[in-house]
Amino acid sequence: MEARATQLDEVRESEERYQLATYKKMSLVAERGEGVWIYARDGEKYLDLYGGHAVAGTGHSHPHVVEAIREQAGKLLFYSNLVYSSTRARAAEKLISIAPVGLTRAFFCNSGTEANENAMRMARMATGRLNIITFTGGFHGRTADSISATFLGKYREIGRPNVPGHLEAEFGDIESVRALADEGVAGIMLEPIQSMAGVRTAEPHFFRALRDLCDERDIVLIYDEVQTGVGRTGDWFFAGSDAGSGVVPDIVTLAKALGSGIPVGACLVSEEIASKIKENDLGTTFGGGMVAMAAVTATLEAIETDAMLENVKAVEAYLRERLSEVPAVVGVHGRGFLLGLEFQEKAAPVHKDLLERKIITGTSSDPNVLRLLPPLCLKTVEVDLFVNALKDIHSSVGS
């Protein structure tokens, strides 16, 4: 026990000594991962229902993804967009083959915030207008334009001075959008399920109304699918799904699970928007790099080969059913493996108690909501472990 504590202390001390103190960390030194499990340096294993901020979609170190990265790393780590690459060609073709109908072009970058910045830029370029409407509770990243589009908690404050031209509407309330959508508006951007805000959803007709409004006023509709994309909801994307009335926006942004842990972001773009983007309008050194592209192709293949979308739907249904046995959970929000469990009381103590039982979950900016963003390969036996732990926590609280 003492040796374990010393190992943790050594790593903690070193990390805290040489890095900025910007992240609150769990008391665990992650060494190795496999599927839904994280193995700590002290030999303990943790059930990961958070996926490292929704990144581990295919599970930790999926063998097919690891092999593809290894193989590409041995051939060519990187060359920029100045050259053609069969690895990049394959990734783009694969991504577009599963993209919502009508989104026919990809632009690769490195992160979610960068994908959103480029999407907003494309909306401005395509329309010649400047303003962007986003929503209370939406989170879009931490670089200047994305943080200015983030009407959640203290983020805009952190990002001051904000980029001008960002307007705030109410999620799910089409009249609040209509009131702002004048001839100065280039784009409307939203998280179709607001994750950080506590996994807030809107009715399917809201998305249809947004699409109609954008068509009527020539506004570019952007879905930030950095969290909801790449299979998390049990569909490849929220765009085009029944939950959103089948609506397809003009641009979808992706990151997180797209590379299974290799940093990569993307914008999926309609032909109409693509036709307005010229050489040198967008760019980034690392975008479309070979290792990232190999990871993208392998990630999408692994999701298909292992039937993960089907798994998400089946295991979500099982999880919801089992959660009905836990009276402390008063609501289950979201879709697929982006779920918010609402408690009558604060969720932070539950998060802590679960961690003591070696189960990693997430909190949110809603104090009563615990977030689950597990790998898409989570199985019913692991759901049982989680639900039994929840029941155990609440029986011991009650006793």
Ligand SMILES: Cc1ncc(COP(=O)(O)O)c(C=O)c1O
């Ligand atoms: C919905 C959403 N958009 C954008 C981002 C920013 O992504 P990144 O941290 O890769 O810049 C995040 C990150 O949590 C996110 O959840």
